[in-house]
Amino acid sequence: MSKNTDTTSEPAAGDLRLVNVTKRFGDFTAVNDLTLTIPQGSFFALLGASGCGKTTTLRMVSGLEEPTGGRVLIGEDDITRLRPHKRPVNTVFQNYALFPHLTIADNIAFGLKRRGIKDVAKPVQEMLNLIELSHIGSRKPNQLSGGQQQRVALGRALINRPQVLLLDEPLGALDLKLRRQMQIELKRIQTEVGLTFVHVTHDQEEAMTMADTIAVMNHGRIEQLGSPTDLYENPRTTFVANFLGQSNLLPGRAGGVVGEHLQVVLEDGTRVLIPAERNRASGEDVIVGVRPEKMSIHASAEEVPSGRNVLTGGIVTDTSFVGVSTQYVVKAAVCDELGVFVQNDGAQIFRPGTPVVVSWDPSQGFGLDGRQDIDAGAEADLEAAS
Amino acid sequence: MSTPVATTDPAGADAAAGATDAELRADRRARRRRARLPYLLLAPGIVWLIAFFVVPMWSIISTSVEEGDMDAGFVLTWRWANFGDVWSRWNEQIVRSLEYSLMCTLFCLLLALPLAYFIAFKAGRWKNLLMALVVAPFFTSYLIRTLAWKTILADDGWVMHVLTTLHITPLLSGMGWTYSDNSILQTPFSVVCGMVYNFLPFTVLPIYTAMEKIDPRLHEAGQDLYASAWATFRKVTFPLALPGIVGGTLLTFIPAVGDYTNAVMLGGPKTKVIGTVIEQQMIGTGGNLPYGAALSVMLMLGTLVITLAYIKKAGTEEIV
Numbered sequence: 001m002s003k004n005t006d007t008t009s010e011p012a013a014g015d016l017r018l019v020n021v022t023k024r025f026g027d028f029t030a031v032n033d034l035t036l037t038i039p040q041g042s043f044f045a046l047l048g049a050s051g052c053g054k055t056t057t058l059r060m061v062s063g064l065e066e067p068t069g070g071r072v073l074i075g076e077d078d079i080t081r082l083r084p085h086k087r088p089v090n091t092v093f094q095n096y097a098l099f100p101h102l103t104i105a106d107n108i109a110f111g112l113k114r115r116g117i118k119d120v121a122k123p124v125q126e127m128l129n130l131i132e133l134s135h136i137g138s139r140k141p142n143q144l145s146g147g148q149q150q151r152v153a154l155g156r157a158l159i160n161r162p163q164v165l166l167l168d169e170p171l172g173a174l175d176l177k178l179r180r181q182m183q184i185e186l187k188r189i190q191t192e193v194g195l196t197f198v199h200v201t202h203d204q205e206e207a208m209t210m211a212d213t214i215a216v217m218n219h220g221r222i223e224q225l226g227s228p229t230d231l232y233e234n235p236r237t238t239f240v241a242n243f244l245g246q247s248n249l250l251p252g253r254a255g256g257v258v259g260e261h262l263q264v265v266l267e268d269g270t271r272v273l274i275p276a277e278r279n280r281a282s283g284e285d286v287i288v289g290v291r292p293e294k295m296s297i298h299a300s301a302e303e304v305p306s307g308r309n310v311l312t313g314g315i316v317t318d319t320s321f322v323g324v325s326t327q328y329v330v331k332a333a334v335c336d337e338l339g340v341f342v343q344n345d346g347a348q349i350f351r352p353g354t355p356v357v358v359s360w361d362p363s364q365g366f367g368l369d370g371r372q373d374i375d376a377g378a379e380a381d382l383e384a385a386s
Numbered sequence: 387m388s389t390p391v392a393t394t395d396p397a398g399a400d401a402a403a404g405a406t407d408a409e410l411r412a413d414r415r416a417r418r419r420r421a422r423l424p425y426l427l428l429a430p431g432i433v434w435l436i437a438f439f440v441v442p443m444w445s446i447i448s449t450s451v452e453e454g455d456m457d458a459g460f461v462l463t464w465r466w467a468n469f470g471d472v473w474s475r476w477n478e479q480i481v482r483s484l485e486y487s488l489m490c491t492l493f494c495l496l497l498a499l500p501l502a503y504f505i506a507f508k509a510g511r512w513k514n515l516l517m518a519l520v521v522a523p524f525f526t527s528y529l530i531r532t533l534a535w536k537t538i539l540a541d542d543g544w545v546m547h548v549l550t551t552l553h554i555t556p557l558l559s560g561m562g563w564t565y566s567d568n569s570i571l572q573t574p575f576s577v578v579c580g581m582v583y584n585f586l587p588f589t590v591l592p593i594y595t596a597m598e599k600i601d602p603r604l605h606e607a608g609q610d611l612y613a614s615a616w617a618t619f620r621k622v623t624f625p626l627a628l629p630g631i632v633g634g635t636l637l638t639f640i641p642a643v644g645d646y647t648n649a650v651m652l653g654g655p656k657t658k659v660i661g662t663v664i665e666q667q668m669i670g671t672g673g674n675l676p677y678g679a680a681l682s683v684m685l686m687l688g689t690l691v692i693t694l695a696y697i698k699k700a701g702t703e704e705i706v
Contacts, residue, residue: 062610090610093610099608099622101622
């Protein structure tokens with residue numbers, strides 16, 4: 001069902017396309033020359049910290065915001081200047097925006113009735129069944145729990161069979177457990193109805209769980225676009241590496257090429273290898289990135305199997321045991337706060353203050369352009385998580 | 387009247403077993419004090435209601451069934467026929483009062499809805515200033531404001547000039563709202579104009595308050611769900627503002643029924659309303675207190691019936 005997002009191929013009938021879309025509010029550029037194709041039937045996530053322009057992008061698709069420049073198209077239809085109520089697009093609003101004076105059934109029937117459809121009882125009942133709320137169709141929204149309201153908001157939009165369904169942080173107001181449950185449910189419903197879902201979120205885990213394709217947004221631009229695995233394994237910028245999960249980023253300079261690997265000399269002189277094909281740096285300056293769970297921790301250099309990259313002289317500064325894994329913070333010469341996640345396989349747990357050696361397989365590292373801010377996205381991630 | 391008394395004894399059975407007599411007595415006293423408290427708090431309100439509602443009400447109802455004259459004094463004879471008398475003599479004025487106040491309420495509503503909508507949703511940072519402007523007329527005396535309208539609507543005034551230029555004056559006289567093409571003073575038109583002006587803030591304020599509470603995202607949701615701006619207003623804004631609309635129209639209609647300042651100052655002999663008659667009977671040249679009282683009671687009951695029917699129809703009992 002999911003297709004690859006390829007902007008060069010011919011658009012299918014129902015693809016949502018944004019072409020050079022820009023939105024300015026006074027001096028502030030919320031969305032900056034954005035070009036994007038979202039294939040029909042895909043579950044697409046716009047991921048970014050607050051203020052990155054993701055919600056503005058969504059509102060330009062729904063028509064609630066008019067672009068300063070550029071075009072919005074569904075298939076071949078230009079909808080850039082179309083009034084919101086004339087677009088084949090529906091939104092699940094953040095905080096739902098359910099009509100408090102109408103019953104659940106009337107909330108769901110609202111869109112059908114406005115389009116002049118007389119016999120709404122049957123589709124409404126079917127929608128109530130789909131969102132599993134058929135027993136409380138006659139209640140008012142304020143008598144419902146947050147999760148139920150969320151499902152009503154979804155049903156109210158879905159019943160119209162829009163060509164594109166927009167979800168604006170739909171799970172933001174729910175508690176963690178309910179959010180997990182709704183993530184699975186949303187994905188199930190999307191698979192069932194086969195509509196294009198465009199999902200805006202700041203929660204990277206939410207985006208990774210549900211979306212076929214994720215676009216990471218930063219300062220009104222798309223930083224990187226790809227499948228969840230692709231983004232996680234091959235981040236192209238420090239922002240993506242820091243924002244999506246955690247990364248240990250070690251600045252260095254490119255040395256020679258060793259077979260299929262590139263040798264990088266880190267700041268303390270340590271030589272490490274990264275796969276040449278995963279190096280994004282064009283110049284001399286290279287930032288070596290490794291995910292914490294790809295690293296191993298050892299009592300001494302003698303224990304490290306051969307062929308691995310090794311950082312010696314580390315000292316454990318923090319140990320947190322979280323059950324499935326132990327999360328260490330290691331202070332090493334190249335990096336003050338090296339994160340290392342070790343799966344709980346019964347191995348020895350190192351206490352803070354223990355001298356350790358850290359290693360990883362060369363194939364697990366990636367290289368980023370060294371001329372960018374190494375901390376980009378780290379704060380945004382914290383902000384989004386709070 | 388329920389008395390909100392804490393019924394759970396926090397100490398429980400253990401404490402009771404070990405408590406001394408003195409402690410138990412103190413506990414009982416405290417409980418009695420708590421039981422009396424709600425009535426003590428209610429007392430000032432009840433006294434106020436008795437002095438300024440029940441007593442005057444009784445006074446006017448009893449006066450309405452008295453007999454006599456100014457010189458000999460009036461005696462309570464339970465003469466219910468007073469009501470029949472006043473109805474047959476002044477039914478024209480009673481009906482006219484209702485007509486004027488209904489017209490006034492209707493026009494106030496038509497003006498207040500867009501005004502309140504604009505201030506609540508479109509005015510942005512000018513919101514408070516505009517609301518202050520709506521209330522501003524209250525800083526001047528009611529009489530002076532109404533008197534000012536006499537100048538505004540005068541035969542050589544600018545309103546008359548505009549209406550004549552736009553050929554609206556024949557239209558007004560054709561509808562019976564004015565009596566000639568040369569004048570709008572001393573007509574139902576001028577009286578209703580003054581009433582609309584004077585009562586408009588009472589309509590706007592509750593409607594604005596109700597609209598201001600509406601989440602603007604509901605408008606976006608409406609538009610997102612295929613409702614045009616007008617459909618969104620009808621299906622979302624209007625029903626949500628209904629309590630304010632009912633409140634605002636009642637606050638306009640009820641005082642408008644009894645109002646006679648506008649009729650006296652801007653109207654003429656043909657626009658006499660029931661308020662004027664009551665005034666004449668009670669303190670003026672009419673000199674028949676029971677008739678004045680009977681008219682007052684009749685007016686109150688009429689207004690009450692209309693109000694209750696209206697509220698029932700509007701379906702917002704919670705405002706009563």
